[in-house]
Amino acid sequence: MSRSTTIGVIGGGQLARMMYAPAIALDVNLRLLAEGPDVGAARVFKDVTVGDYTDEAIVREFAAGCDVITFDHEHVPTRILRGLVDEGLLVRPGPEALEHAQDKLLMRERLTRTLDAPAPAWRRCPDEAALRAFGDEVGWPIIAKASRGGYDGHGVWKLDGPQDAAKPFAESLDASAGETVQIIGEEFVDFARELSVIVVRSPSGQAVAYPVSETVQRDGVCRETITPAPGLPDEQAAAITKLGLDIADDLRVVGVLAVELMQRTDGSVVVNELAMRPHNTGHWTIDGARTSQFENHLRAVLDLPLGDPRLRDDWCVMVNVLGGTVTDLTSELLHCFARDPRLRVEFYGKGVRPGRKVGHVVTYGENLDDVLGRARHAARYLMGEIREGQS
Amino acid sequence: MSRSTTIGVIGGGQLARMMYAPAIALDVNLRLLAEGPDVGAARVFKDVTVGDYTDEAIVREFAAGCDVITFDHEHVPTRILRGLVDEGLLVRPGPEALEHAQDKLLMRERLTRTLDAPAPAWRRCPDEAALRAFGDEVGWPIIAKASRGGYDGHGVWKLDGPQDAAKPFAESLDASAGETVQIIGEEFVDFARELSVIVVRSPSGQAVAYPVSETVQRDGVCRETITPAPGLPDEQAAAITKLGLDIADDLRVVGVLAVELMQRTDGSVVVNELAMRPHNTGHWTIDGARTSQFENHLRAVLDLPLGDPRLRDDWCVMVNVLGGTVTDLTSELLHCFARDPRLRVEFYGKGVRPGRKVGHVVTYGENLDDVLGRARHAARYLMGEIREGQS
Numbered sequence: 001m002s003r004s005t006t007i008g009v010i011g012g013g014q015l016a017r018m019m020y021a022p023a024i025a026l027d028v029n030l031r032l033l034a035e036g037p038d039v040g041a042a043r044v045f046k047d048v049t050v051g052d053y054t055d056e057a058i059v060r061e062f063a064a065g066c067d068v069i070t071f072d073h074e075h076v077p078t079r080i081l082r083g084l085v086d087e088g089l090l091v092r093p094g095p096e097a098l099e100h101a102q103d104k105l106l107m108r109e110r111l112t113r114t115l116d117a118p119a120p121a122w123r124r125c126p127d128e129a130a131l132r133a134f135g136d137e138v139g140w141p142i143i144a145k146a147s148r149g150g151y152d153g154h155g156v157w158k159l160d161g162p163q164d165a166a167k168p169f170a171e172s173l174d175a176s177a178g179e180t181v182q183i184i185g186e187e188f189v190d191f192a193r194e195l196s197v198i199v200v201r202s203p204s205g206q207a208v209a210y211p212v213s214e215t216v217q218r219d220g221v222c223r224e225t226i227t228p229a230p231g232l233p234d235e236q237a238a239a240i241t242k243l244g245l246d247i248a249d250d251l252r253v254v255g256v257l258a259v260e261l262m263q264r265t266d267g268s269v270v271v272n273e274l275a276m277r278p279h280n281t282g283h284w285t286i287d288g289a290r291t292s293q294f295e296n297h298l299r300a301v302l303d304l305p306l307g308d309p310r311l312r313d314d315w316c317v318m319v320n321v322l323g324g325t326v327t328d329l330t331s332e333l334l335h336c337f338a339r340d341p342r343l344r345v346e347f348y349g350k351g352v353r354p355g356r357k358v359g360h361v362v363t364y365g366e367n368l369d370d371v372l373g374r375a376r377h378a379a380r381y382l383m384g385e386i387r388e389g390q391s
Numbered sequence: 392m393s394r395s396t397t398i399g400v401i402g403g404g405q406l407a408r409m410m411y412a413p414a415i416a417l418d419v420n421l422r423l424l425a426e427g428p429d430v431g432a433a434r435v436f437k438d439v440t441v442g443d444y445t446d447e448a449i450v451r452e453f454a455a456g457c458d459v460i461t462f463d464h465e466h467v468p469t470r471i472l473r474g475l476v477d478e479g480l481l482v483r484p485g486p487e488a489l490e491h492a493q494d495k496l497l498m499r500e501r502l503t504r505t506l507d508a509p510a511p512a513w514r515r516c517p518d519e520a521a522l523r524a525f526g527d528e529v530g531w532p533i534i535a536k537a538s539r540g541g542y543d544g545h546g547v548w549k550l551d552g553p554q555d556a557a558k559p560f561a562e563s564l565d566a567s568a569g570e571t572v573q574i575i576g577e578e579f580v581d582f583a584r585e586l587s588v589i590v591v592r593s594p595s596g597q598a599v600a601y602p603v604s605e606t607v608q609r610d611g612v613c614r615e616t617i618t619p620a621p622g623l624p625d626e627q628a629a630a631i632t633k634l635g636l637d638i639a640d641d642l643r644v645v646g647v648l649a650v651e652l653m654q655r656t657d658g659s660v661v662v663n664e665l666a667m668r669p670h671n672t673g674h675w676t677i678d679g680a681r682t683s684q685f686e687n688h689l690r691a692v693l694d695l696p697l698g699d700p701r702l703r704d705d706w707c708v709m710v711n712v713l714g715g716t717v718t719d720l721t722s723e724l725l726h727c728f729a730r731d732p733r734l735r736v737e738f739y740g741k742g743v744r745p746g747r748k749v750g751h752v753v754t755y756g757e758n759l760d761d762v763l764g765r766a767r768h769a770a771r772y773l774m775g776e777i778r779e780g781q782s
Contacts, residue, residue, distance in 0.1 A: 005721070021412035024435050027721050027738035027750075044415050046437050208732075290733055305728035312703060330396070330418050337696035341599075342681055347418035359418075 011072025014348035016041035022295035040349040092254040105147040121187035134185035144168040191262035196281035197244040288316030325384030402463025405739035407432035413686035431740040483645040496538040512578035525576035535559035582653035587672035588635040679707030716775030
């Protein structure tokens with residue numbers, strides 16, 4: 001690892017974009033393989049290749065110019081990544097680990113088998129009949145998930161009864177793009193709230209864990225995080241943290257691992273999803289932690305010692321800004337910054353489309369109500385939901 | 392001001408480079424006019440023009456593609472900037488303000504005339520005889536300064552007696568590059584310490600001030616800052632802050648104004664220098680303040696409301712890393728980060744040459760001795776002054 005080390009980042013979304021600032025500070029070269037010339041990260045990275053990450057020749061050529069490869073998303077086909085590793089290239093996280101974020105069935109099998117990690121009742125359902133049988137057994141509604149290809153609520157279905165059981169098979173086939181997609185039936189957990197723990201692991205096995213966050217998802221999209229998760233007993237926070245570290249270790253993750261959990265009304269938790277890249281539920285760390293998830297991801301990829309993940313303040317809140325009626329976000333800062341000189345803002349450089357994540361705001365401080373209120377106001381304003389004079 | 396707003400930054404050093412991260416977050420385009428393709432900011436900016444900032448045609452062409460112009464340094468000739476303003480271009484800070492950072496004589500005259508700001512005894516000395524007379528009057532040694540062209544200790548001479556009086560005239564002529572350079576004689580202030588206050592002012596007149604820092608300069612180069620300045624009485628800190636705000640207002644500064652001061656052994660202070668750009672004594676703000684000087688500089692240039700300048704912790708220390716025996720700085724982080732997970736590092740992307748500023752480290756926390764010790768260790772390590780096992 002040296003100044004001339006080049007990290008290739010596959011995928012040009014906001015996660016790649018937010019890696020750029022810590023890369024500048026550490027004087028590490030980042031090279032981007034972007035879906036197009038105008039995606040968020042491509043708008044700011046100096047060194048950009050535009051190409052299709054599912055095209056093996058393109059990925060290989062891109063990777064050949066880099067010392068190590070990492071990701072903005074988990075959609076690069078496993079066989080391409082295996083090919084890179086076979087050629088001796090460094091891929092971090094490696095395909096063996098990454099598959100457990102790409103394939104929900106693999107994840108459920110592994111976490112149940114090696115760690116006995118808490119999970120909702122689940123079963124691989126090869127056909128409609130199996131899914132109906134599963135639903136009859138655990139009770140409707142149930143959740144069906146496509147094993148691969150899902151993100152932001154896509155590839156997940158809530159099925160109210162046996163009559164819905166055909167849907168996931170029909171819709172997942174449409175979206176599978178040739179990959180083998182399986183359907184998993186899962187118990188519908190009528191959770192009290194969702195939680196997330198972000199851990200970062202380096203190739204040498206060092207790992208750090210950020211404080212557990214409470215997260216709010218709507219329509220499968222992260223809307224808000226509160227850190228630390230209010231009212232979470234220390235012992236349970238420690239157990240969740242240990243679970244995150246154990247999963248990272250078991251899967252030999254390199255870089256960020258996000259473990260999303262559901263907390264039942266009785267207080268117990270089950271693992272919902274894994275992600276192996278900087279994660280929306282960790283965006284608060286840019287302003288709220290001593291070392292951001294983006295810097296720690298780069299440090300892990302470079303096998304540098306990881307930075308302190310602790311909170312800098314009592315509370316830190318992140319609220320996502322989704323595309324609304326406001327098309328020129330930067331101009332709207334006139335109001336937001338005048339109202340709140342402490343507000344932190346991160347825009348993703350994406351065109352505004354309804355419902356699309358286009359940025360986030362962060363607040364921190366001693367009083368949770370104040371911190372939460374300020375962040376929510378700013379986000380709602382930037383989404384065009386309120387105008388001046390309203391609260 | 393909108394997403395499509397383009398800020399042109401003239402000068403490709405570390406100050407421009409450190410503007411890039413907040414520009415990404417605010418989704419504002421930065422365009423760079425760089426001295427060469429490999430200077431620190433040119434290595435990371437996406438949109439780079441290489442050209443000579445003293446060439447009027449080049450600066451005009453560059454500026455024509457931007458909505459507003461700002462600076463990494465104060466060396467762009469005033470006549471070129473006046474030309475841009477005459478054409479209706481936004482230049483922030485404007486040439487009328489900037490001249491007071493470019494021309495030390497103008498600065499002394501203005502601050503004395505309009506603000507009665509505390510200054511060392513000083514006099515414009517048109518020739519050796521005048522300088523000798525000044526020295527005889529205030530007592531030797533004295534300081535001589537070239538009115539223009541000085542930076543990092545260049546253009547400043549300590550004269551021990553009348554026999555040295557020829558030196559500034561001979562040496563400043565060599566370095567004047569055709570500009571009219573005058574020599575100022577100044578009382579040699581045998582200061583107890585140096586201080587700095589960073590203020591930021593927007594075109595609409597809003598201004599914020601960062602806490603006053605104690606700064607350590609060696610051979611004319613900033614080596615270390617401690618914020619807040621230890622032992623500075625609140626009343627005096629408030630007076631210094633007011634002085635900074637008054638100067639910014641009087642000169643109609645837009646963006647960062649750094650006021651460097653010398654504190655005499657009796658506790659009183661005098662203004663030493665002004666700078667109108669993000670300043671070395673404000674680098675601590677990236678990690679130590681609620682809004683960094685770089686973000687607030689951009690906000691001012693865009694006439695957006697300014698962000699909270701307060702410290703996030705009790706103490707924040709910055710120590711510069713100067714080029715030493717270590718040529719591959721990033722590799723040295725292995726030791727530094729392993730020793731101190733809380734250490735913050737910013738490298739400038741410059742080749743290492745002895746004595747050249749190549750980066751800085753920042754620490755923050757509750758205990759000043761601890762904070763200071765950690766920062767100094769890391770900087771010394773990165774300069775090759777100590778190796779593992781030493782403290």
